[in-house]
Amino acid sequence: MKKFRVLAAALLAAFLVGAVPASAAFDQGVLDGIVLISSGAPDSTGEMSYWRGTGFFVGQQGEDPQYIVTNCHVVEEFILAGKALGGGELSVFFDEDTQEEAYLVDYDYEKDVALLKLAEPTDQRVSLSMREAPESALGDEVYAVGYPLAADLTVQSVTSASKSDATVTTGSISRFLTESGTGRKLIQTDAALSGGNSGGPLTDGDGTVIGINTAGSDLDQNLFYAVSVSEILPLLDRNNISYTLADSTSGSSLPLYGIAGGAVVVVVVIVIAVAASKKRKKAGQPSQPQTPAAPAQSGPSPIIRSMSTQHGGMTVQLHHQPVQVGRDSATCRLVFRENTPGVSAHHCQIYFDEQSQVFVVTDLGSTYGTFLAGGQRIAPESPVKLPPKSSIYLGEPDNTLYLDLE
Structure with missing residues (x-):
């Protein structure tokens, strides 16, 4: 910008x-x-x-x-x-x-x-x-x-x-x-x-x-x-x-x-x-901080693509903050329907590390678990680094998320 x-x-x-x-x-x-x-x-x-x-x-x-x-x-x-x-x-x-x-x-x-x-x-x-x-x-x-x-x-x-x-x-x-x-x-x-x-x-x-x-x-x-x-x-x-x-x-x-x-x-x-x-916030001390320039965007952008049928191939761009995934529409950017089997209200968080060019996935203590594509369950509150073109799923394989650069 x-x-x-x-x-x-x-x-x-x-x-x-x-x-x-x-x-x-x-x-x-x-x-x-x-x-x-x-x-x-x-x-x-x-x-x-x-x-x-x-x-x-x-x-x-x-x-x-x-x-x-x-x-x-x-x-x-x-x-x-x-x-x-x-x-x-x-x-x-x-x-x-x-x-x-x-x-x-x-x-x-x-x-x-x-x-x-x-x-x-x-x-x-x-x-x-x-x-x-x-x-x-x-x-x-x-x-x-x-x-x-x-x-x-x-x-x-x-x-x-x-x-x-x-x-x-x-x-x-x-x-x-x-x-x-x-x-x-x-x-x-x-x-x-x-x-x-x-x-x-x-x-x-x-x-x-x-x-x-x-x-x-x-x-x-x-x-x-x-x-x-x-x-x-x-x-x-x-x-x-x-x-x-x-x-x-x-x-x-x-x-x-x-x-x-x-x-x-x-x-x-x-x-x-x-x-x-x-x-x-402190009265009598007006501030005029400089507005930082938006970080330069170069090359492909990190995205999360939901493979769930309820999302119809929807993608969410990862910018410079973590994205929460779950059923709570108030706090999650990628929202699953309320009755989706296997998905908790606040299920997991996904972040893209610009320096190492990897996705960082953290399970937020979900009831049904966050899994790697091979079926390995991610330990709660333990960030896992994944390269582009990786997949995870929430509770059930029907709730698969694809992580890539586009």
Whole structure:
């Protein structure tokens, strides 16, 4: 993922002051689908730092949603530091008195998109529909929705972290482009963004999400960028998560229609992260730690492929944190159905050691055991190193997992 520089609060406030207020055409129903995200991670001394961003729910219309889309850089510190050092925190706020722990499902550094989930579906928000904006939408009015910190710094107000606290700015689509080096599809707009807007929806006049608000340029304070929803759809598809497209037909089996037709490949100078602004837990000591660059990805990526019929060949990418496997959907990234024979709620954990290029499998004290392909049972809480192209199974051979580099 491109490295972004977070501007100081004063500059963020200046961006907000220059924002064009949203017109009456904004679909107020969008506010029912957004949420404030707070992520925290400890530094090497154990002191916690916190970041703020925005996310929006996706799912099937009419059903309580569980999954949240946001930018990867909103939760980047949580991924890189929080999980590695322990004690990372990830929460969503429905209002000042109601918050829930969120869990990381999947992410893509280069595309700067991430997918989170709640332990259970919620009735406090609704899912938003999405569509890939066509080239013919150039010049159309759009709305950027989120929780910019600058709004709270510019004017002291009573805040509740609720949907009524969200800020809406308006602008138009000025360009469709493809970022050189990553192939990421971006939407350029003059709808003002600032710190905390990251991960929020960029919507059209119908309230349909066409982009994920991401960054702005320090070369021109009127240029802002959103990642096209086309970049989040593959993550939803590979995790078998239902979503709704603007035509009201839902499900990950819908064909994807790209917007790259006439887009010009350019080098985009994006130097502001519209990332969540940071604060120290200790009062009176604001922090501005540097956001670490995402580790470079070179060569094939480590993956877990489930050979179980219930997953249909689903793969889970191993990035820089362990992946838990089991029946508990709140903590496991690779989840088996509740009644799956041989699989415990928290069955095993799999990690890829980048230095030695091996997979590390740990049985988490499962009832039915984790086995190597030859039938040897792995001792509980005793990590076992396996080379690529290895297989293990959970309880029964029907629950086989294939470990490889792709």
